[in-house]
Amino acid sequence: MKEMKKVEIVIDSLHIHRVVEILESNGVSGYTIIKDAQGKGERGIMAGDELTDVFKNSYIFTVCNVEKAIKIAEAIKPLLKKVGGICIISDVLWVSH
Amino acid sequence: MKEMKKVEIVIDSLHIHRVVEILESNGVSGYTIIKDAQGKGERGIMAGDELTDVFKNSYIFTVCNVEKAIKIAEAIKPLLKKVGGICIISDVLWVSH
Amino acid sequence: MKEMKKVEIVIDSLHIHRVVEILESNGVSGYTIIKDAQGKGERGIMAGDELTDVFKNSYIFTVCNVEKAIKIAEAIKPLLKKVGGICIISDVLWVSH
Amino acid sequence: MDTLLQNILNPPILMFFMGLIASLLKTDLEFPQPLPKLFSLYLLISIGLQGGYKLSHSGLDINAVKVLSLAVFMATLVPLYTFFILRRKMDIYNAVAIAATYGSISAVTFVTAVSFLETIKEGFGGYMVAAMTLMESPAIVVGLILLRIFRDRNNDNGINWGEVLKEAFLNPSVFILLGTLIIGFVVGEKGWESVKPLFGDLFRGFLALFLLDMGIVAGRRFWDIKNMGFFLIAFAILIPLTNAFISIGLAKLFGFSKGDALLYSVLCASASYIAVPAAMRLSVPEANPSIYVTMSLAITFPFNIIVGIPLYYHIINILWG
Amino acid sequence: MDTLLQNILNPPILMFFMGLIASLLKTDLEFPQPLPKLFSLYLLISIGLQGGYKLSHSGLDINAVKVLSLAVFMATLVPLYTFFILRRKMDIYNAVAIAATYGSISAVTFVTAVSFLETIKEGFGGYMVAAMTLMESPAIVVGLILLRIFRDRNNDNGINWGEVLKEAFLNPSVFILLGTLIIGFVVGEKGWESVKPLFGDLFRGFLALFLLDMGIVAGRRFWDIKNMGFFLIAFAILIPLTNAFISIGLAKLFGFSKGDALLYSVLCASASYIAVPAAMRLSVPEANPSIYVTMSLAITFPFNIIVGIPLYYHIINILWG
Amino acid sequence: MDTLLQNILNPPILMFFMGLIASLLKTDLEFPQPLPKLFSLYLLISIGLQGGYKLSHSGLDINAVKVLSLAVFMATLVPLYTFFILRRKMDIYNAVAIAATYGSISAVTFVTAVSFLETIKEGFGGYMVAAMTLMESPAIVVGLILLRIFRDRNNDNGINWGEVLKEAFLNPSVFILLGTLIIGFVVGEKGWESVKPLFGDLFRGFLALFLLDMGIVAGRRFWDIKNMGFFLIAFAILIPLTNAFISIGLAKLFGFSKGDALLYSVLCASASYIAVPAAMRLSVPEANPSIYVTMSLAITFPFNIIVGIPLYYHIINILWG
């Protein structure tokens, strides 16, 4: 089992493709997306009940090594600053296959 | 990057608003909800396939400091005791924005 | 609060029942499933937009003690090797109820 | 026997069987959410609009008032008497939950009875939908009052009555039925005609789709039945029969029309599997949902739509002569 | 007054009220996604096919060209003049977003006006749907040009124009309307007849379902209104009125038919709550969506379908004599 | 040429193009799940009920038996001969998966052919739906037997035959078709009439919606095509043609009616993209789904509904004279 980092991001659904671009440009081996998430934060409630995706969040996480995790964190900060959302990093053991 | 706690809760969808009340009364900066989750536990299978939300779970997590995390854990115990569900706490690094 | 392990698995939806079998055969006290997940990995993009579940992922996690976690990891490797997906393990505190 | 066949050999009922078989054979056939929700919302809206429209023709005469009062009467009586039967065999929480479940009604059972009447060209009053609406909530309130009275004081982890009453009187089913009843009542001929292609003509088709899903869901709970013990299985069949007979008696006594009598008996015989379970889960979490939902969904519902409806109608035919 | 009643007393509008009340009473009534998406896609496809079919009969004469040009004219004028009004009261970002919102249109408001015309048997040109389609995008472009011009240079966190223009001209609403317009145009009588049972006959019913959902969603935003300040509330009612009056004036000047005039005024008076918010969220994230969405969804939309449509029609009736 | 135009210029096919363009232009137009599932379930139920109803009139005569046997024959032959062609170019796993895909059928292609026949007022036998149902499963079984025979012994990570056979004969598509066939057969005139407004009249409309979605999904896979190599692209067009010609030959030989011949050839020419991929993913995970799904969804399906159907019909017209 390899020691890796899990990077989790929550952002409004309209901007999820931006996050994917950042992950891919940092050469992660993969990622998992859960498209429909609700939530609340600085920008208020995202109830996901609109006809538009403006008030809907998406959740995405990737498992990668610490170097990539840091690079991703740096790359994603300005995006979060501009459009909102959160990014957290934690330790995981990857059951390599 | 700030060291924070991630508090995750799984509970039947009908009671998710109770969890939200507890989180807000503890002044978390936000939370993320994934409305539709299935699962199995002491109370048996929650297949989420009924016409009612009685057999459906929801998943919610919040990122907050350790003090709040502990307060939330204490506040949520009686609810979980009564209606079921789980609550887990883990360490995360918040990529502050 | 008990120290436990959180075992997370992402696998294509068609094979989720196999994972459940493995978890139950290792006597976990429960598990939580999020049925619809998209993602990308070695096997390419799983956009979850097909008429079949072939290109859709599911996400499942269980909270259990370290012994079970290791057993599960061992038992799930061959499955992941054959059909793809990932499995990660992390530390959590279980707010016992 | 002939009516029984006639009842079974129509698409909705057969679709129910098909769904039942599908999940007994463990095929992956399913209607993922929110499709079942769409079907049930459609049926409620459609039955409400039609009911309101019919009501705007028939009007609320003395006869209607009579029917409505008897509806409320049974919706209050059933949870009461069943509670005391149940109490002998189980803890108060499950007793309350099951009593409330059988005191309330199942809209789809009602709807199936309506389309049965249409098939055999038997009329009924527009106020019957109003009667159904009135019968949804009382059982919940009665149940919780019983709980309050008989629960041992020392563990009164207080019910949130505000929340509960809201669940009882403002749950989506009740609200939609009420709202669409009013809308159907006020829009009149022209208004109804404009939405009839969706809410009128497609009714049977959607009922078939919904029953297909009901069959699937009921099938999933099928195996829970045998774990349930003889008493509860017997209860899930005998109580509906009892309620049907009582209500047919009342209907005869108060001179209901045949059609009204059937719908009335079906309402009394049916058990809730949407509104009440949600309310009970919130107010009596100590009760085990898989017991009361399985009883009403996997036993009473199929029993009513397959055997019950034609049986009750047969009896009514004999009594009304 | 009579037309007002006639407008209100039909199922779709009443369903909107029902939805509104449902969420004001905090019932759990809701249409979970993707049901609202299904309804809105259905309405867009249906209006497009019908429009194209009508167009294939009427054809694109000089009159049509006139209407289309005036449509584009107003769609460009409105975001311009409203921007300068808004700019006095708020930062450039929100000013741009709100201006774009009111410069564009609401398909459902249009659709409601169409069914109003059908109810009172007033005809209109097949090109009106084309007009609506043309009016969706300009406001977005105008808004972003204004942003580019007036934003202080030093923080130009560059707009991705490619993405934005795609959002403007290739957003799903515009694309579906355009596509189905063409399809409706080419398939002719036989083709239209084959899909009419779904896209024609069920139209009113689906509109009712969609408005029920719109009522629920609008109700959820209802309380945000009072936090919004007098200026924005006034704006959300007076600007639509102004746009309606201007457009009615133009319609009279250029000799529109009554039906065309109503639909034209309704388009100018309506505000977008799907296409534009999405585009603004992507290109002007600094603006607060809950302001511009609440204004168009919870104030302007209800105002238009309840008061606006009959009012504009009343005025047109007087002017056209 | 004329039939080709007639085939293309109807709403469903044009909607397919619209969807295709939508995703080639990268618009966000999409039908989120479970809407596509709703449409496909609807089409299966509708085709099953109609087929069963037609069957209850025509009955299962010798001619029907003949058609059904030839259906099974081709469903067994195609995966066999294609396997050996494929085996020369690729590993056994992908060879099996692709062979099974082309051995089975596509219900929507069939349905499109049915509505093509209706447009040109050409009749066909009620047993054709039964034929389709019989043709879904054999290819899966044949494929897995081939796998078992030719796979090198030393890595036999055993197939779970129980699971696989269930997937083959009890997958939702087969089950629904079978179930609704029976229901349509037994309910008769009255029963069918009661659900016809939904399952009959709306058929074309739903087909249009579904093809719109198919276009979107096919468009997404469009770019995968060029990564696929000449052989597989050629295979995805030439094999359907070959199967169509063989089946037309057989149809002529055994004296099928024109309508039956077309549907038979379309079934043989079509490839599965729902039932078989699911079964293959479970039983042959070593094969790459994005190959066999892209081939059947992005090449063979469009080819059949746009060029294939009118072409096969043209040939039949010539041969039948």
Ligand SMILES: Nc1ncnc2c1ncn2[C@@H]1O[C@H](COP(=O)(O)O)[C@@H](O)[C@H]1O
């Ligand atoms: N403290 C938090 N814990 C969990 N999720 C959060 C937190 N803060 C924000 N989020 C999520 O991130 C989304 C956007 O956050 P914000 O930009 O702060 O509005 C919110 O809607 C939540 O879903």
Ligand SMILES: Nc1ncnc2c1ncn2[C@@H]1O[C@H](COP(=O)(O)O)[C@@H](O)[C@H]1O
């Ligand atoms: N050990 C566990 N790991 C993950 N999820 C669990 C676990 N135990 C319970 N859950 C989740 O919590 C829900 C309610 O648990 P319970 O109240 O024990 O039935 C279950 O349906 C699961 O979704």
Ligand SMILES: Nc1ncnc2c1ncn2[C@@H]1O[C@H](COP(=O)(O)O)[C@@H](O)[C@H]1O
């Ligand atoms: N590095 C990763 N981080 C997060 N999720 C992953 C990662 N790699 C694979 N996955 C998930 O596992 C699924 C199957 O992975 P694979 O078998 O590698 O295609 C992918 O579709 C993703 O959802």
Ligand code: NA
């Ligand atoms: Na009852």
Ligand code: NA
């Ligand atoms: Na406007």
Ligand code: NA
């Ligand atoms: Na084939």
